[in-house]
Amino acid sequence: xxxxxxxxxxxxxxxxxxxxxxxxxxxxxxxxxxxxxxxxxxxxxxxxxxxxxxxxxxxxxxxxxxxxxxxxxxxxxxxxxxxxxxxxxxxxxxxxxxxxxxxxxxxxxxxxxxxxxxxxxxxxxxxxxxxxxxxxxxxxxxxxxxxxxxxxxxxxxxxxxxxxxxxxxxxxxxxxxxxxxxxxxxxxxxxxxxxxxxxxxxxxxxxxxxxxxxxxxxxxxxxxxxxxxxxxxxxxxxxxxxxxxxxxxxxxxxxxxxxxxxxxxxxxxxxxxxxxxxxxxxxxxxxxxxxxxxxxxxxxxxxxxxxxxxxxxxxxxxxxxxxxxxxxxxxxxxxxxxxxxxxxxxxxxxxxxxxxxxxxxxxxxxxxxxxxxxxxxx
Amino acid sequence: xxxxxxxxxxxxxxxxxxxxxxxxxxxxxxxxxxxxxxxxxxxxxxxxxxxxxxxxxxxxxxxxxxxxxxxxxxxxxxxxxxxxxxxxxxxxxxxxxxxxxxxxxxxxxxxxxxxxxxxxxxxxxxxxxxxxxxxxxxxxxxxxxxxxxxxxxxxxxxxxxxxxxxxxxxxxxxxxxxxxxxxxxxxxxxxxx
Numbered sequence: 001x002x003x004x005x006x007x008x009x010x011x012x013x014x015x016x017x018x019x020x021x022x023x024x025x026x027x028x029x030x031x032x033x034x035x036x037x038x039x040x041x042x043x044x045x046x047x048x049x050x051x052x053x054x055x056x057x058x059x060x061x062x063x064x065x066x067x068x069x070x071x072x073x074x075x076x077x078x079x080x081x082x083x084x085x086x087x088x089x090x091x092x093x094x095x096x097x098x099x100x101x102x103x104x105x106x107x108x109x110x111x112x113x114x115x116x117x118x119x120x121x122x123x124x125x126x127x128x129x130x131x132x133x134x135x136x137x138x139x140x141x142x143x144x145x146x147x148x149x150x151x152x153x154x155x156x157x158x159x160x161x162x163x164x165x166x167x168x169x170x171x172x173x174x175x176x177x178x179x180x181x182x183x184x185x186x187x188x189x190x191x192x193x194x195x196x197x198x199x200x201x202x203x204x205x206x207x208x209x210x211x212x213x214x215x216x217x218x219x220x221x222x223x224x225x226x227x228x229x230x231x232x233x234x235x236x237x238x239x240x241x242x243x244x245x246x247x248x249x250x251x252x253x254x255x256x257x258x259x260x261x262x263x264x265x266x267x268x269x270x271x272x273x274x275x276x277x278x279x280x281x282x283x284x285x286x287x288x289x290x291x292x293x294x295x296x297x298x299x300x301x302x303x304x305x306x307x308x309x310x311x312x313x314x315x316x317x318x319x320x321x322x323x324x325x326x327x328x329x330x331x332x333x334x335x336x337x338x339x340x341x342x343x344x345x346x347x348x349x350x351x352x353x354x355x356x357x358x359x360x361x362x363x364x365x366x367x368x369x370x371x372x373x374x375x376x377x378x
Numbered sequence: 379x380x381x382x383x384x385x386x387x388x389x390x391x392x393x394x395x396x397x398x399x400x401x402x403x404x405x406x407x408x409x410x411x412x413x414x415x416x417x418x419x420x421x422x423x424x425x426x427x428x429x430x431x432x433x434x435x436x437x438x439x440x441x442x443x444x445x446x447x448x449x450x451x452x453x454x455x456x457x458x459x460x461x462x463x464x465x466x467x468x469x470x471x472x473x474x475x476x477x478x479x480x481x482x483x484x485x486x487x488x489x490x491x492x493x494x495x496x497x498x499x500x501x502x503x504x505x506x507x508x509x510x511x512x513x514x515x516x517x518x519x520x521x522x523x524x525x526x527x528x529x530x531x532x533x534x535x536x537x538x539x540x541x542x543x544x545x546x547x548x549x550x551x552x553x554x555x556x557x558x559x560x561x562x563x564x565x566x567x568x569x570x571x
Contacts, residue, residue: 013416013417024533026535030536034498038460041424042416042419042424043420045419046419057419057429058419061415065415072506303462311423312428
């Protein structure tokens with residue numbers, strides 16, 4: 001029962017945390033932990049955060065120590081100063097925007113109600129992107145903050161336009177064919193917004209995602225072909241729920257509208273504007289049997305941090321999964337996660353949650369892929 | 379992984395410390411501190427439970443080294459740094475009135491166990507106490523006994539033990555710690571130290 005203790009370096013710790021050691025190596029490492037309280041307590045602390053975050057922090061610390069050794073000001077103070085500068089810069093930008101807006105309103109005697117139509121027509125083409133593969137985005141929300149999806153794998157992601165809770169209707173520029181749209185996607189890598197490639201529209205990669213306030217986001221990808229057309233946008237008040245749907249199997253049109261009954265019941269602020277829509281032709285995506293609003297409440301009430309994590313203040317997990325024609329949840333794939341514990345919590349919540357209704361296409365039940373975002377917040 | 383090799387990887391902590399104290403070269407102190415910075419961060423994270431505060435603590439402790447090292451006669455830098463780190467966390471918690479029983483946790487952890495005398499008997503290479511050790515292990519509660527045997531005899535890691543015993547790793551560690559404490563008590567009763 002003897003063990004030879006040796007001092008482990010940072011990479012030993014990181015390999016252990018990341019599960020890169022064999023069982024034998026883990027055992028030897030743990031023997032060292034048993035004999036050395038400094039190492040043991042350090043490991044207990046490092047295990048409180050996902051390994052990626054621990055490594056990130058250690059890298060930052062090495063960098064700061066390097067600066068300190070180079071004779072610069074104490075690094076953490078510098079970081080704090082940088083943070084303050086960032087905050088001041090943001091505050092200055094907001095103030096500048098307010099001033100410009102006020103001047104604009106005064107100069108043109110701006111009347112929001114009269115100008116609504118104009119604004120909608122001019123500003124939203126850039127914010128409401130073209131779709132090429134039929135995507136539904138539903139956002140739900142429990143008063144918590146939500147970030148736009150940033151994973152580059154999201155295809156055909158639609159950013160819901162927003163402006164002062166107004167309903168928006170916009171004739172969009174013709175969409176590009178699917179292949180072109182994919183190249184657009186590549187251009188917009190890292191961004192969650194894709195804008196139509198019409199003249200005068202901003203670069204999609206530079207278009208900021210609209211701020212979100214929720215805790216979960218659902219995103220569904222269909223398989224409809226790309227098609228030119230028009231779309232409708234919609235707004236959600238107080239971020240209750242937003243559902244955006246595109247039915248791109250229309251002849252010569254790409255069309256956004258609210259989802260059918262189950263979804264629409266929860267999307268009280270979504271307004272359908274397209275008049276030529278034939279309900280029977282609208283493919284409906286998979287959705288919780290109890291509706292997204294109920295699902296949102298379920299997530300808000302039951303989402304828990306992994307028990308081993310007592311430090312992280314906020315984390316986001318994006319899961320993609322299949323809803324089979326029978327309504328079963330299959331092939332859960334974490335697209336974004338800070339660690340295994342968070343994936344497990346979100347996955348279990350999904351599996352233990354309300355049943356799902358399968359997607360339908362012309363009344364036929366079909367398989368569907370859904371993406372959900374879970375936001376952990378303390 | 380991190381690149382952490384310094385200019386003097388062959389030098390011991392105490393040699394580097396002596397070099398720093400002789401010349402006041404901050405690079406040397408930085409090299410010494412880098413060897414343990416991840417552990418200082420880990421311990422800070424354990425007690426402060428906040429990444430930013432833990433990072434602040436790491437840098438503040440480095441600054442404290444700069445001022446304190448010349449004023450102390452330090453025999454074992456690593457152990458001294460451990461105590462310094464825990465004291466720093468204690469002060470931070472007290473300042474923020476966030477003790478919540480953590481003071482006891484800090485106090486209960488032994489300062490260090492570097493020398494053979496301070497190691498738990500089960501962690502020492504001492505065959506002369508093998509019989510007494512076996513006897514005491516036999517008197518442990520079932521779960522503690524199983525964890526001790528799986529870890530020390532069968533050389534399984536925490537994860538494997540947790541899977542075999544269908545319990546969380548935290549429980550495994552807890553049974554190991556409690557088992558070792560009871561073993562020590564048992565051995566002391568037999569005058570085995």
